[in-house]
Amino acid sequence: MKPFTQHKGIVAPMDRPNVDTDAIIPKQFLKSIKRSGFGPNAFDDWRYLDTGGPDIDNDSRRVNPDFVLNKAPFDKATILVARENFGCGSSREHAVWALDDFGFRTVLAPSFADIFFNNSFKNGLLPIVLDAETIDSIFKAIEKKPGFELAIDLESQTVNMEGHEPICFEVDEFRKYCLLHGLDDIGLTLQHADDIKAYEHKRSQQAPWLF
Secondary structure (H helix, E strand, O other), X not given: OOOOOEEEEEEEEEOOOOOEHHHHOOHHHOOOOOOOXXXXXXOHHHHEOOOOOOOOOHHHOOEOOOOHHHOOOHHHOOEEEEOOOEOEOOOOOHHXXXXXXXXXXXXXXXXXXXXXXXXXXXXXXXXXEOOHHHHHHHHHHHHXXXXXXXXXXOOOXXXXXXXXXXXXXXXXXXXXXHHHHOOOHXXXXXXXXXXXXXXXXXXXXXXHHHO
């Protein structure tokens, strides 16, 4: 998992509430369990004017010119700002994989669906909860200046906007530790690899019939 320490990037606005996981990555793309390759189909139903599928070449499809992530500079955005209840719907982890593969490192919103929120931390995507008024101010800043950037500092737990005081956000200490060090559940387990091997060796001596 990629560590998250500090990040600065262009912010893309998704000015709608209740963006669900089927919108983030439609069901027909869930056949693969690889964590990569989903970026070209992130927000597929909104991004293209025709129906896509895992075996369809996206280069041959008609792009929706009105969708925000098809417009420069937002097609290069690495930070997404959204409205309340982002990531609702089904529990598919593929939604986080699609956002990550598109290039997003963090999503800012007033609230997130619980399962999406948890999946984000486990895959190196930082979900930041900010109050609705602050989210509104970010949307307005983007409207005034497309290509507007934010700087995120996880260590200090701040969102930094040019010309504004740093905005503080809350994050669980254990999740923060995992993100800072790039540790998913497997990575956390592998930190104890020597102890696990020693235990398995001891057990093989005590109960060889189990092995």
